[in-house]
Amino acid sequence: MEYPRFDLTGQVSLVTGAARGLGRAIALALAHAGSDVALGLRDANTARDLADEVQSMGRKSLSLQMDVTHLDQICRGRLDILVNNAGVAPENLAENYREDDFDLTLAVNLKGTFFASQAAGRVMIRQRNGRIINLSSQAGFVALPGESVYCMTKAAISHLTKCLAIEWGRYNITVNAVAPTFISTPGTDAALAAPAFRADVLERIAGLHRIGAPVDVVGAVVFLASPAASLITGHTILIDGGWTAR
Numbered sequence: 001m002e003y004p005r006f007d008l009t010g011q012v013s014l015v016t017g018a019a020r021g022l023g024r025a026i027a028l029a030l031a032h033a034g035s036d037v038a039l040g041l042r043d044a045n046t047a048r049d050l051a052d053e054v055q056s057m058g059r060k061s062l063s064l065q066m067d068v069t070h071l072d073q074i075c076r077g078r079l080d081i082l083v084n085n086a087g088v089a090p091e092n093l094a095e096n097y098r099e100d101d102f103d104l105t106l107a108v109n110l111k112g113t114f115f116a117s118q119a120a121g122r123v124m125i126r127q128r129n130g131r132i133i134n135l136s137s138q139a140g141f142v143a144l145p146g147e148s149v150y151c152m153t154k155a156a157i158s159h160l161t162k163c164l165a166i167e168w169g170r171y172n173i174t175v176n177a178v179a180p181t182f183i184s185t186p187g188t189d190a191a192l193a194a195p196a197f198r199a200d201v202l203e204r205i206a207g208l209h210r211i212g213a214p215v216d217v218v219g220a221v222v223f224l225a226s227p228a229a230s231l232i233t234g235h236t237i238l239i240d241g242g243w244t245a246r
Helices: 021-032 048-056 098-127 148-171 193-206 214-225
Strands: 011-015 036-041 063-066 081-084 132-134 173-180 236-239
Touching: 011 098, 021 036, 021 048, 021 081, 021 214, 036 048, 048 063, 081 098, 081 173, 081 214, 098 132, 098 148, 098 173, 132 148, 132 214, 148 173, 173 214, 214 236
Parallel strands: 011 036, 011 081, 036 063, 081 132, 132 173, 173 236
Antiparallel strands: none
């Protein structure tokens, strides 16, 4: 009997948007599972405490200047696991959405995800092995008022995941995504502090009726990066507490 393995010992991971929130939690979870971690940062001088935490686990860390809207900052080198976490979500009603916010959302969420995947894919094709995990969102599956452009990009990420999985599967590269609901992070804390908004979110998370924590997401990422998920590709795992099951 062969048992599944969830450890990432000896692997090299890159997490984009690693400075805070889910990116930070994912980087630490990958390190905890055994991987060395490169931290993709919009400002390489930030998150020094995160690099220290990774190293305190006995893993190597590398802070990289990586604004995914600048393709020359997308690095190339040995890479086993890419987590495309960098994302933005300017909010506005569709009739008021500004062109510069539209362009930024697509540049980070879609263009950045595609070209980071392309750079990683070229390395992984040579290696004949690799894992790519994209951050989609439940917003790619349900409509959120005031977030039409964000919803559009997250739906596109789930479909891009399928396309890359089919193209690169012959090289033993898996491409998957996770799609979280509202998770308590520095980026969502202000919105979730509003009593009416929080109550609405809790009601819509129809199965479990609780706000998610980063640990609820990172477990799925580690699983998809691990040997245990070697036959899963092109799939988006919804981590939504039952929101979309209603």
